[in-house]
Amino acid sequence: MAMMGSRSAGSLLRQLGPRLFSTAVISRAAAAAAEPSQALLYGSSIFATPARAPTTGVKLLSVRMASSSTPAQEEVGQQEEPAMTPGDERKEVVSYWGVAPLKLMKEDGTEWKWNCFRxxxxxxxxxxxxxxxxxxxxxxxxxxxxxxxxxxxxxxxxxxxxxxxxxxxxxxxxxxxxxxxxxxxxxxxxxxxxxxxxxxxxxxxxxxxxxxxxxxxxxxxxxxxxxxxxxxxxxxxxxxxxxxxxxxxxxxxxxxxxxxxxxxxxxxxxxxxxxxxxxxxxxxxxxxxxxxxxxxxxxxxxxxxxxxxxxxxxxxxxxxxxxxxxxxxxxxxxxxxxxxxxx
Structure with missing residues (x-):
């Protein structure tokens, strides 16, 4: 009876797991976890709102479900991700602090071209x-x-x-x-x-x-x-x-x-x-x-x-x-x- 109960519980989890913890949810959690490092790269604020930050439990559960997901489920998750259009691409900022350099202008309206002095x-x-x-x-x-x-x-x-x-x-x-x-x-x-x-x-x-x-x-x-x-x-x-x-x-x-x-x-x-x-x-x-x-x-x-x-x-x-x-x-x-x- 114990073995039959564990088997039924395992089958129930296999049926409900992809619905509760889809790869789309996993990808959104991973993106939220990566936001602080990306914020430094693109010069935006690194302080995200508490609602968007994933909890520790979600991170651990996402990792487990990601490791146990089938190739078919991964393919479905990839299809659910929205495609990035060329207009949404963000360029990397070459700066020590991750902040885009100021675009300085001269008095005549032309761009300042010297980096050795301001x-x-x-x-x-x-x-x-x-x-x-x-x-x-x-x-x-x-x-x-x-x-x-x-x-x-x-x-x-x-x-x-x-x-x-x-x-x-x-x-x-x-x-x-x-x-x-x-x-x-x-x-x-x-x-x-x-x-x-x-x-x-x-x-x-x-x-x-x-x-x-x-x-x-x-x-x-x-x-x-x-x-x-x-x-x-x-x-x-x-x-x-x-x-x-x-x-x-x-x-x-x-x-x-x-x-x-x-x-x-x-x-x-x-x-x-x-x-x-x-x-x-x-x-x-x-x-x-x-x-x-x-x-x-x-x-x-x-x-x-x-x-x-x-x-x-x-x-x-x-x-x-x-x-x-x-x-x-x-x-x-x-x-x-x-x-x-x-x-």
Whole structure:
């Protein structure tokens, strides 16, 4: 009798099972369970309503019924699924957070095409800055910094001579290093000491970013040769480590070196302008990246780009000499606010 009862119960379940737990129900439960991961992919909210979220019992029972379903039942379940039309297809969003990137527009209504910087990173360069300002070396550290930079200029003049396009490109690969090193070390110091930075971390990192944008601009003007690329690797490897150690030993000395490097950069860009005015370098149209970054007129030329870059270098010169003076006076960078809008 017990065996007959179990057989009748089993036959009853086999008859009612497909009706109670069809593959359509199983597929809907599986889709509901997969919604959180899909929500992250398509940029929608991951918080589903409680009514749509399947319970644990439904999940377990669905798995059991799915494993015991017959091929005929699976075929019926597949037919019950609605076909997806082309209009319902959703594209995957390529983003770390699963959120579609913003579609930015320029003021003239055209689409913003740069990923390396955004419209709010652009600015109009202040070209009224004094380009002839020079910090006269007075202390021993200042004199060492001054003659170190003067010594480094000799092989640079020999190698590049009057190829100012390539010279500017090489100069920017070096000039973008100090701001990153200084900002990184100040960042770590702020973490260790639980101190505010006074805005200097952001100021130095913005300086590094500004110098990198100079490089991205001159990459469109002068195409580096293979041996110039190899030289960049060697110079950057040596200069980064030397400046890192120098900043650890004496931030005052490190900022003074950068101040004198920027003075040499101003001189190099002035010579660059002379070559353009003399006709020995073609005054080609300005690269599109420079027009958008410095908010230049659409008909700007290479000369206009060199002018704004030279003004940027003058601002970097003043900031680094000011940072060195702060250390000379015995003040901490964290206790003295960084100058705003230096570039």
């Amino acid at each position: 419209p709010w990173d652009t600015y109009s360069s202040d070209q009224t800055i004094d380009l002839k300002k020079h910090h006269k070396p007075t202390t021993l550290l200042d004199k060492i910094a001054f003659w170190t930079v003067k010594t480094l200029r000799v092989p640079t003049d020999i190698f590049f001579q009057r190829r100012y396009g390539c010279r500017a490109m090489m100069l920017e690969t070096v000039a973008a290093v100090p701001g990153m090193v200084g900002g990184m070390l100040l960042h770590l110091r702020s973490l260790r000491r639980f101190e505010h930075s006074g805005g200097w971390i952001r100021a130095l990192l913005e300086e590094a970013e500004n110098e990198r944008m100079h490089l991205m601009t001159f990459m469109e003007v002068a195409k580096p040769r293979w041996y110039e690329r190899a030289l960049v690797l060697a110079v950057q490897g040596v200069f980064f480590n030397a400046y890192f150690i120098g900043y650890l030993i004496s931030p005052k000395f490190a900022h003074r070196v950068v101040g004198y490097l920027e003075e040499e950069a101003i001189h190099s860009y002035t010579e660059f302008l002379k070559e353009i005015d003399a006709g020995r370098i073609d005054n080609v149209p300005a690269p599109a990246i420079a027009i958008d970054y410095w908010r230049l007129p659409a008909n700007s030329k290479l000369r206009d780009v060199v002018m704004v870059v030279r003004a940027d270098e003058a601002h970097h010169r003043d900031v680094n000499h000011y940072a060195s003076d702060i250390h000379y006076q015995g003040l901490e960078l964290q206790k003295t606010p960084a100058p705003l809008g230096y570039h």
